[in-house]
Amino acid sequence: MRVTKMAWAALVAAGVFTAACGGSTGDGSEPAVATMRLTITPAGGAAQVVNVNSSGVATPASITLPVNTNATIASQWLRADGSADPLVTATTFRLEVRNLPGSMTFTRTDNFSGTLRATAAGNFAGGSAPRFELFHIQENHEDFGPFSVPVTVTP
Numbered sequence: 001m002r003v004t005k006m007a008w009a010a011l012v013a014a015g016v017f018t019a020a021c022g023g024s025t026g027d028g029s030e031p032a033v034a035t036m037r038l039t040i041t042p043a044g045g046a047a048q049v050v051n052v053n054s055s056g057v058a059t060p061a062s063i064t065l066p067v068n069t070n071a072t073i074a075s076q077w078l079r080a081d082g083s084a085d086p087l088v089t090a091t092t093f094r095l096e097v098r099n100l101p102g103s104m105t106f107t108r109t110d111n112f113s114g115t116l117r118a119t120a121a122g123n124f125a126g127g128s129a130p131r132f133e134l135f136h137i138q139e140n141h142e143d144f145g146p147f148s149v150p151v152t153v154t155p
Contacts, residue, residue, distance in 0.1 A: 031087040033134060033144045034080040038063075040116065042071040052132065052147045062150035067121045073097075073106075074113040077134055077144065088134065096135040098146055101128050103153075118153040125150035 034054055040063050041047040052058045065071050075095040077088040094111035103120035116130075124130065126148070133145030 031077065031085045031093075031134070031143060032079050033077045033085050033088065035078040035082075036132060036134065036144060036147065037076040037078055038132060038149065039074045039076075040065070040071050041073075042066055042069050044069070045071075050149060052145070052149065054144070056145070056147040058147070058149045062125070062152055064152045064154060065116065065118050067118055067153050067155055069117070071116045072109075072113065073116045075132070075134075076112075092137060093143070094135050094137060096133045096142070096146070097130055098133065099127075099129070099131040099148070101130075104130065104151070106130075118151070121153045121155045123150070123152050 036052045038050045038052070039047055040050070042065055045066065048060075048063055050058050050060060050063060073095075077085045077093075079085050090111035094108075095113070097106040097114070097116070100106060101118075101120075101122075101124050103122070104116065104118045104124070106114050106116050108114040129148035129150045131146035131148050133142040133147070135141070136143045
């Protein structure tokens with residue numbers, strides 16, 4: 001009987017580790033995100049589109065924001081063929097913005113968008129650059145990123 005309990009414990013543990021992500025959405029499938037597309041639109045300004053690949057390379061290499069201006073930021077999660085990944089839904093995932101400098105805020109408006117605002121001019125790159133990621137809500141970890149995107153805030 002003791003062997004049976006040990007075997008049962010091993011099966012349960014294996015199931016827990018199998019259920020834990022590497023991107024799993026709970027149905028056995030994982031998102032196949034190849035590109036994070038960020039569209040940043042400062043109030044009264046033109047939209048900027050930044051694509052970040054799975055190696056963390058941003059194209060173009062940075063975002064420019066005017067100081068003290070709200071900028072909407074929206075994210076899309078694309079597969080290698082450029083189509084939206086159908087497994088990335090607002091019930092399961094959200095955009096996370098981390099590592100914000102003290103002069104910058106992000107206010108979420110829904111799971112894939114929000115408002116970015118900077119209150120001081122400057123260049124925020126390297127270790128001071130904001131980091132963007134696809135966050136898996138139920139499993140409490142990132143599935144894509146976090147990747148830094150340099151931000152230049154103009155006076």
